[in-house]
Amino acid sequence: MFNSTQNKPTILKVAVVATFMVSLAFAPLAIAQEHEHSSDAASKEVTGEVVDLMCYVDHNAVGEKHGQSCGAKCIRSGGPVGIVSEGKAYLVVGEHKPINDQLADYCGKNVTVKGKLAERGGVAMIENAEIVKK
Numbered sequence: 001m002f003n004s005t006q007n008k009p010t011i012l013k014v015a016v017v018a019t020f021m022v023s024l025a026f027a028p029l030a031i032a033q034e035h036e037h038s039s040d041a042a043s044k045e046v047t048g049e050v051v052d053l054m055c056y057v058d059h060n061a062v063g064e065k066h067g068q069s070c071g072a073k074c075i076r077s078g079g080p081v082g083i084v085s086e087g088k089a090y091l092v093v094g095e096h097k098p099i100n101d102q103l104a105d106y107c108g109k110n111v112t113v114k115g116k117l118a119e120r121g122g123v124a125m126i127e128n129a130e131i132v133k134k
Contacts, residue, residue: 043115051083052072093125112134
């Protein structure tokens, strides 16, 4: 029932455990660094119609008539804002926060935004977006 062999940790066991603990301690730093946004990241400008993505996806609501009534209201209320350009819709966000307040008045109108383009799972997003004044 009892093992009579010594249960003293060997140097190899201590080294493996120490390495594992150190890697666990630094894992959050590696993840945070990976998530950092590089200022050297390629920016892209996209020009298109500002839309309330909820109405756009649900019933293809576009145009200034919808944009200035329902669309702007939905965007101001926190609904996702996007830009439709050449038949492609982009979710538009600021730097880790919504950009709704700046884009609500443009709903249904064309505007140019500049930011980092990211795509995953069929969703396109322009992040760290800013409105380009022309």
